Amino acid sequence: MDHHSLIEIEAVSKHYGPARDGVLALRDVSLRIRAGEFLSIIGPSGCGKSTLLKMIGDLLAPSAGRIVVNGKTPEAARRARECGIVFQTPTLMEWRSVAQNIELPLEIVGAPRAERQQRANALLDLIRLREFAARFPGELSAGMQMQVSIARALAFRPAILLMDEPFGALDEITRERLGRELLDLWTKTRVTIVFITHSVPEAVRLSDRVAVMSPRPGRIERVLAIDLPRPRSAATRDLPRYWELLREVRAALGLNEPK
Amino acid sequence: MDHHSLIEIEAVSKHYGPARDGVLALRDVSLRIRAGEFLSIIGPSGCGKSTLLKMIGDLLAPSAGRIVVNGKTPEAARRARECGIVFQTPTLMEWRSVAQNIELPLEIVGAPRAERQQRANALLDLIRLREFAARFPGELSAGMQMQVSIARALAFRPAILLMDEPFGALDEITRERLGRELLDLWTKTRVTIVFITHSVPEAVRLSDRVAVMSPRPGRIERVLAIDLPRPRSAATRDLPRYWELLREVRAALGLNEPK
Amino acid sequence: MRTLDWNSEMRLPTFVRAHIQYILIPFALGLFLLLWETIIIVNRFPAFILPTPREVAHSFGANWQSGIFPRHLAITLFEIGLGFSIAFTFATSVGYLLAKSPLLEKIVSPYLIATQAIPIVAIAPLIIIWINTGSVQNALIAALITFFPMLVNTIIGVRSVREEYRALMRSYAANRWQVFAKLEVPAALPIFLGGVRVGITLAVIGVIVVELMWADRGLGFLINFAQGHLDTPLLFATVAALSAMAIGLYLTVVFIEKIILRWRRSVQ
Amino acid sequence: MRTLDWNSEMRLPTFVRAHIQYILIPFALGLFLLLWETIIIVNRFPAFILPTPREVAHSFGANWQSGIFPRHLAITLFEIGLGFSIAFTFATSVGYLLAKSPLLEKIVSPYLIATQAIPIVAIAPLIIIWINTGSVQNALIAALITFFPMLVNTIIGVRSVREEYRALMRSYAANRWQVFAKLEVPAALPIFLGGVRVGITLAVIGVIVVELMWADRGLGFLINFAQGHLDTPLLFATVAALSAMAIGLYLTVVFIEKIILRWRRSVQ
Amino acid sequence: AGEPTPAPLPLPPPPPPTKAPVATAVPTAAPTAASNEINVVMGYIPNVQFAPWYVAQSKGYFAEAGLRVKFNWGFEVDGVKLVGVNQADFAMLGGDQVLQAREKNIPLVYVANYYNGFPIVVVSLKEKKIEKAQDLVGKKIGLPAFWGATYTGWRALLYGANIKESDVKTQDVGFAQVAALSQGVVDAVAGYANNEPVQLRLQGKEVNVMRVADYSRLVGIGLVTSEKMIAEKPHVVRGIVAALMRGVQYSIDNPSDALAITIQNIPEAGGTNLRTTDAVLKATIDLWKSPHPGYVDPAAWAASYKFMKDAGFIKADFDVTKAYTNKFVP
Numbered sequence A, B: 001m002d003h004h005s006l007i008e009i010e011a012v013s014k015h016y017g018p019a020r021d022g023v024l025a026l027r028d029v030s031l032r033i034r035a036g037e038f039l040s041i042i043g044p045s046g047c048g049k050s051t052l053l054k055m056i057g058d059l060l061a062p063s064a065g066r067i068v069v070n071g072k073t074p075e076a077a078r079r080a081r082e083c084g085i086v087f088q089t090p091t092l093m094e095w096r097s098v099a100q101n102i103e104l105p106l107e108i109v110g111a112p113r114a115e116r117q118q119r120a121n122a123l124l125d126l127i128r129l130r131e132f133a134a135r136f137p138g139e140l141s142a143g144m145q146m147q148v149s150i151a152r153a154l155a156f157r158p159a160i161l162l163m164d165e166p167f168g169a170l171d172e173i174t175r176e177r178l179g180r181e182l183l184d185l186w187t188k189t190r191v192t193i194v195f196i197t198h199s200v201p202e203a204v205r206l207s208d209r210v211a212v213m214s215p216r217p218g219r220i221e222r223v224l225a226i227d228l229p230r231p232r233s234a235a236t237r238d239l240p241r242y243w244e245l246l247r248e249v250r251a252a253l254g255l256n257e258p259k
Numbered sequence C, D: 001m002r003t004l005d006w007n008s009e010m011r012l013p014t015f016v017r018a019h020i021q022y023i024l025i026p027f028a029l030g031l032f033l034l035l036w037e038t039i040i041i042v043n044r045f046p047a048f049i050l051p052t053p054r055e056v057a058h059s060f061g062a063n064w065q066s067g068i069f070p071r072h073l074a075i076t077l078f079e080i081g082l083g084f085s086i087a088f089t090f091a092t093s094v095g096y097l098l099a100k101s102p103l104l105e106k107i108v109s110p111y112l113i114a115t116q117a118i119p120i121v122a123i124a125p126l127i128i129i130w131i132n133t134g135s136v137q138n139a140l141i142a143a144l145i146t147f148f149p150m151l152v153n154t155i156i157g158v159r160s161v162r163e164e165y166r167a168l169m170r171s172y173a174a175n176r177w178q179v180f181a182k183l184e185v186p187a188a189l190p191i192f193l194g195g196v197r198v199g200i201t202l203a204v205i206g207v208i209v210v211e212l213m214w215a216d217r218g219l220g221f222l223i224n225f226a227q228g229h230l231d232t233p234l235l236f237a238t239v240a241a242l243s244a245m246a247i248g249l250y251l252t253v254v255f256i257e258k259i260i261l262r263w264r265r266s267v268q
Numbered sequence E: 001a002g003e004p005t006p007a008p009l010p011l012p013p014p015p016p017p018t019k020a021p022v023a024t025a026v027p028t029a030a031p032t033a034a035s036n037e038i039n040v041v042m043g044y045i046p047n048v049q050f051a052p053w054y055v056a057q058s059k060g061y062f063a064e065a066g067l068r069v070k071f072n073w074g075f076e077v078d079g080v081k082l083v084g085v086n087q088a089d090f091a092m093l094g095g096d097q098v099l100q101a102r103e104k105n106i107p108l109v110y111v112a113n114y115y116n117g118f119p120i121v122v123v124s125l126k127e128k129k130i131e132k133a134q135d136l137v138g139k140k141i142g143l144p145a146f147w148g149a150t151y152t153g154w155r156a157l158l159y160g161a162n163i164k165e166s167d168v169k170t171q172d173v174g175f176a177q178v179a180a181l182s183q184g185v186v187d188a189v190a191g192y193a194n195n196e197p198v199q200l201r202l203q204g205k206e207v208n209v210m211r212v213a214d215y216s217r218l219v220g221i222g223l224v225t226s227e228k229m230i231a232e233k234p235h236v237v238r239g240i241v242a243a244l245m246r247g248v249q250y251s252i253d254n255p256s257d258a259l260a261i262t263i264q265n266i267p268e269a270g271g272t273n274l275r276t277t278d279a280v281l282k283a284t285i286d287l288w289k290s291p292h293p294g295y296v297d298p299a300a301w302a303a304s305y306k307f308m309k310d311a312g313f314i315k316a317d318f319d320v321t322k323a324y325t326n327k328f329v330p
């Protein structure tokens, strides 16, 4: 066994609902994610990406197969608070202000009030929504809500970040800025990131490896190593290898043209 | 006055909440949308795109300014069922099956059952989710839900389609396929489409014009005519003009590099 | 999401867990009867204070066979059914109006609440003079107490309908009836049915209270009569019948709820 | 979204619309009093059947000044407060447990429903023998009827918490208390408070019913006394006081609701 | 349902008019529709103590007088009000109720006596040795309410025996008098002569019974109507009083027949309750027995009035003689 793999997914299947009538979402998926790795998952809608992420985070149990997170069962890992999750929908508590939503995980960890506020402010600055600190989620646009939910996941400095299409609802500028911030954070803290996205360039730009999934019932079709030099910057896009990888990922996805 | 403009937005502002404490979402926005036009709106998160769309659809009232839809007030236009709306979130009724959700607008229009079912099946084929017809929205992935909500908006053949980031949650293949289907539909029926997106290539590929908005409080920064030949196809991307326009839109958005 | 329920009662095999109620419910019933017997033995209560379950069962059997029980039961059931129907109709229609118009709610609700606070005993002569007595009247008065929880839950249910759904219906220019039938009813149902659970239970006690007051028929009368004759076994048999009725009606509502809210299960 | 409310009562200027209740509520009250007087005039009811509002007000004034009213009112208020508190505590704690465990609900709910169907009159002897009579006991018995709507709405409220929120809390490995305090309480509040509205109203009538039965103090006693002495104006004054109390308590709940659920307004 | 075989057992009896939740009769029928139907508010639930009514009904005594009588069950006080506004024609009420009504200008008139003497008693277990009124001092007495006939009777007892209210502890025990007494919650309870003592005896308890009638001349329960009725339809009053008195006499003379007729009307009173019904009937017969059935001595009315006044039940002065008449008594 690879001693560096932090997350091990072995022959995992997931079947929703009753045996006869349900949906087979994932079939026999195996994947190892190394400690400190930035792994992107990309695949068609409904192929089981979110399902896989939830199973790593112990929010769903596999129907078959085994998942190990940092040497523990997903449940033990969850209880040890190894994973921070960004859900595909913002999932903000509508009765809490924006700042309070960001503070929520810190409250649960038991961080002192001063630290919570300071951290929330720092994160609000990061997503440039400081002036919305006291507003309720219902007063934000969809993209703003998603950013708050990203900030919330960052609040609590987990060892593993599971991010389900975090930038899907964002415009390109914000998307790139937050991507840079994420890389920055990753470089500094060597957090392990599992990142679901529909954007091939984004996957290539950010990741160490890209896992490409097949349509439902999902399987891992290919895992591509992104051997672009770090740190990545705007200049990365000038490398021919970048374009090559883009094309490779697109090909793996079954997309015809390079762009 | 331009006699061909179907939707006229004149000096519209929108202020949410109390005068003192609220949010100014839109300031002094003017825009004319011609009959049969495919207009994309692009702009940073929180700039008021959804707000503008809702005002056209008479789901919100402007704080100042005037909107005319097909010669009527937005309210009259709504009552005449001129607009079909795809909301930014799927907004499927969780107690209705997928097929029933698609049939909802037809039920309200009073279409006979047979027609409803036939239309729902056709649309389910379009989004390739026929096998999910009898399932409930909670059993779909986020992207699948969004596709159902697009199908629902198409069910009832309105004169104007207001689409708020309909493809945001979709993978590239589905996105392109549905984009092609949409253009197809548009070509055949000459429906007027107002299309919000965060994807510059998508906006350029699909539209007659692209309206670029500034950050909140939103204004229309520039309106670019996309003078690419129709019908558009994969080959459109080979035209230098396509890349030029891409660059122009990106510049208008304040994005530095062309790719 | 099955595994989300980390309060799932026990770590038992699925089969046992799925059927455990069939063991535990009779067990709880047995425990209850045992407790009852124990109380009698410890306190040395004579039958006219607290009869044994066996005495109660015997009285029930005897009065059932003599036809006394079925007759009164039928009357009370009829009154409950009628009272509940009246209350249901009123609660849903008025509740809907009030949910839609906060102004109307402000104006009307004090009067509705007042009806809840007036003991019927206090206005009995007026009731008798105006509407007379009889089964229909009993039902009407029972409806007075029955409607309120349904009214409140109708209001809360209708107000809980998500704004996005309303926007959707509005974009279709759905008329009021369509908004009501296709959106508000299904969306408000889970909350509304909670009101029905309470309402159906209050209908039982409401009818009994009225029957206790002036009826010469029905289980309320029978309670009164048994009390007057210190026939405590009959009293308890009647109370047991009442309880069984209330439980039965409640479970019926829960059952209907299960059917109507099927979609909820499939989501989780 | 203000304009979404296309049932907004009238197309009046905003100022008038915002303050129209201050015109309409006294108007409705006036109408009510007028109706009352008319009924008396038309039916020629003597005061011992239905006194005029003026006679009632006079009786109220006289008994207030003599100190009779304040004394009984204070006792009843105390009993209502105590009864409601007991019911609240029980309903929230047991309701929460039952919400979390459908199995427990299946086992326990028949017994809880049975308590709702038993007329207190029927078990009065047991109550007197076991727990005696007195303010605390009255409150306890009133709590029996008060708790049920709160219990049901607690269950429905807790069960209505969206699964995504639970997943979120679970991902933080939040403990039970945190899930309860930070998620379930705020999420269930809108529904739960509906139960409180009904509960507080039932607490009033519950206490009165018990006081009518055997108390020598409180507004229930006063009703009984007035009835025994054919003092119908006093009877109606007491009923009016009761109604006012119920309305006041209800509006207090609504007010608290408004404060707690502030976030709802800001969204719409 | 109920076969009328009078069992020759020692029997348990049922109770008479008390207060709230149990209660009295109430009339139905709009006065117009009921022009030839006579509504009587019975003041309690259906019970063997109304045997004379059932007898008069089934033996056709009412019909002979050209009357159709409808019994209404509900609250006693409501009977006062309903007859007071002519919504009901007659009610069964105690003399105390009539006096209280007259004070409020409710024009009721007591036209025939039904229970000779006030039917309230104070019952205690024999071992408590409470035999005369003075023995009550310092004891705790359970009352069903602090108003109504039982309370009035209780006060009349204290008044007649010259005992201060404050010398005796009282507790409102609602309808649970028998239970409260037998379980020792109180030392004695006030109740109806044909109810609580009968039931306690049926439960095998030995009891002492202290009759209010021995200490006071309060007027017992009787038939009451309105002044309007007397003025407009005296023949109806006369007819109903006569028929009722025949019923009373028949019940006294043929108790087993009366029992059978009652059970025909109230099947519940038979079956498991037959013993009780029979014992109550026997105790009630004692209350019916009178040297001059239906008649009340004006002196008793004067004494009642004086007591009610002294005890504070009534405050205003009025003419007692208007509260009753013996002219319809056969």
Ligand SMILES: Nc1ncnc2c1ncn2[C@@H]1O[C@H](COP(=O)(O)OP(=O)(O)OP(=O)(O)O)[C@@H](O)[C@H]1O
Residues within 6 Å of the ligand: A138, A139, A140, A141, A142, A143, A144, A169, A171, B016, B017, B023, B024, B025, B044, B045, B046, B047, B048, B049, B050, B051, B052, B088, B216, D001, D266, D267, D268
């Ligand atoms: N209900 C509301 N109450 C108060 N403020 C609101 C409300 N809805 C939107 N806003 C504010 O209006 C502004 C514009 O919101 P809108 O949803 O139109 O943005 P958008 O352009 O659609 O953004 P996105 O791309 O993130 O969807 C935002 O700043 C938001 O905070």
Ligand SMILES: Nc1ncnc2c1ncn2[C@@H]1O[C@H](COP(=O)(O)OP(=O)(O)OP(=O)(O)O)[C@@H](O)[C@H]1O
Residues within 6 Å of the ligand: A016, A017, A023, A024, A025, A044, A045, A046, A047, A048, A049, A050, A051, A052, A088, A216, B138, B139, B140, B141, B142, B143, B144, B169, B171, C001, C266, C267, C268
């Ligand atoms: N709660 C559920 N009950 C039943 N089936 C479900 C449920 N959740 C997901 N599924 C099914 O499982 C499959 C995978 O869903 P999942 O949400 O993991 O897809 P995804 O890859 O995240 O898609 P998307 O890109 O659209 O978010 C889908 O076919 C869906 O229909």
Ligand SMILES: [Mg+2]
Residues within 6 Å of the ligand: A049, A050, A051, A088, A164, B141, B142, B143
């Ligand atoms: Mg997903």
Ligand SMILES: [Mg+2]
Residues within 6 Å of the ligand: A141, A142, A143, B049, B050, B051, B088, B164
């Ligand atoms: Mg938007």
